[in-house]
Amino acid sequence: MPVRRPSILVPALLTIAALTGCAGNAPELQSQLQSLSIPSTSENTPTVAALPGEPQGGKLISGATGSATEIYSRLARGAMTCWFPVGGPLKKDYVFHATADAPSRxxxxxxxxxxRDSSQPNPRGPxxxxxxIQPTGDSSANLTAENRKMPNPFAAAMxxxxxxxxxxxxxxxxxxPTPGWIPAPPETANAVQPVKKSKDQKPKVKAAQAKPAQQP
Structure with a gap:
């Protein structure tokens, strides 16, 4: 049978119980409690982890130049030009939405x-x-990007x-490296083709100039 080892906390608890009975001797009690090397309650309090699904904050994008308004304008123009044109990688399944304060603010x-939630009048889903884009001065701003539900390959490309x-x-x-991120080049079906001559088409012959009638 395994031998149960006595807990090292038992003598400590007995000492605490004996000390608490000594009223009017608070300094000595505090000194003896500290000598027991028992961690304080605050150190034993577990930290509360974020609940599943809660945002953890975006990734800071370094190297952004210009004011918040300038950065926003470049990003919005790029997104609409590259992500949401006809045939763009996000056009079919996603919706673009943006809000921005005036430069004066x-x-x-x-x-x-x-x-995209096509079943709703407003197709903006989750x-x-x-x-x-958070301004940090008249000509600087912090830029963060946070992936909520985008597939990781698309999020990396974005x-x-x-x-x-x-x-x-x-x-x-x-x-x-992300499949489908770069749209395929347009087909050349609409390219101008050289005009081919029909086999039945006969070359045009210039009409002979009429000769003046000879006098008898």
Missing amino acids: GGKAEIVIHE KAFVIA TDDISRWAKGTDGCATTS
Whole structure:
């Protein structure tokens, strides 16, 4: 049979019980309690973890240049040009929505990519990706991007685009490891084709010039 070892807390608890009976000797009691090396209650209090589904805060995008309004304008233009054009990677399943304060009020802005819910009059469903622009001065701002429900490959491609646009580089990505992120080049069906001559088409013959009648 295993031998049960006496708990080391028992002598300590007995000592505490004996000390608490000594009224009017608070300094000595406090000194002896400290000598027991018992952790304080605050150190034993567990930390409360965030509940599942709660936002954990966005990822800071470094290198953003310009005011909050300038950054917002570049990002909104890039998103509508590269993410939401006809045939764009987010056009079918997502909806773009943005709010921005006037420059005179600092230019704080937020761009939200919602899941598309076609069953509702307002198709904006749950938030899938959130971009926040917080002014830190007249010509500077903090930029964060937070993935809520976007597939990770798309979220990574979006973050790359955001980082590039925030630094002042316009245009869409030309290469990407994410399948479907770069739209396929348009078909050449509508390209102008050279006109082919029909086999039955006969070359035009110039009419012979009429000769003047000879006098008898």
